[in-house]
Amino acid sequence: MGFKSRARKRRSESSSAKGKGSEGKDEEYEGTLRCDIKGCENWADKGVGGRKMAYDRATDVWGTSGISRKVRKISLCKPCYRTWKKEKKGEPKEWE
Ligand SMILES: [Zn+2]
Numbered sequence: 001m002g003f004k005s006r007a008r009k010r011r012s013e014s015s016s017a018k019g020k021g022s023e024g025k026d027e028e029y030e031g032t033l034r035c036d037i038k039g040c041e042n043w044a045d046k047g048v049g050g051r052k053m054a055y056d057r058a059t060d061v062w063g064t065s066g067i068s069r070k071v072r073k074i075s076l077c078k079p080c081y082r083t084w085k086k087e088k089k090g091e092p093k094e095w096e
Pocket of ligand 1: 035036037040041042076077078079080081
């Protein structure tokens with residue numbers, strides 16, 4: 001009996017060590033796409049809410065100097081996309 005309970009204990013120990021990676025998932029997500037907004041180091045992968053956007057549309061908000069890559073479609077992280085959306089909404093259509 002004593003042997004059996006000991007074996008059990010060992011098993012639970014090794015499984016808890018294995019589950020280490022699932023904790024703190026907000027800490028470091030390993031993505032493949034970086035956000036193209038200058039100074040922003042977030043991931044722009046689809047899995048974390050990233051978006052693709054035409055360069056020209058993004059320059060409306062950040063300007064050409066605010067975007068780190070000049071490509072037809074840049075990648076935006078979720079917070080940057082939200083910023084863009086907010087800016088576009090708050091922008092008056094006609095200012096005259
Ligand atoms: Zn960003």
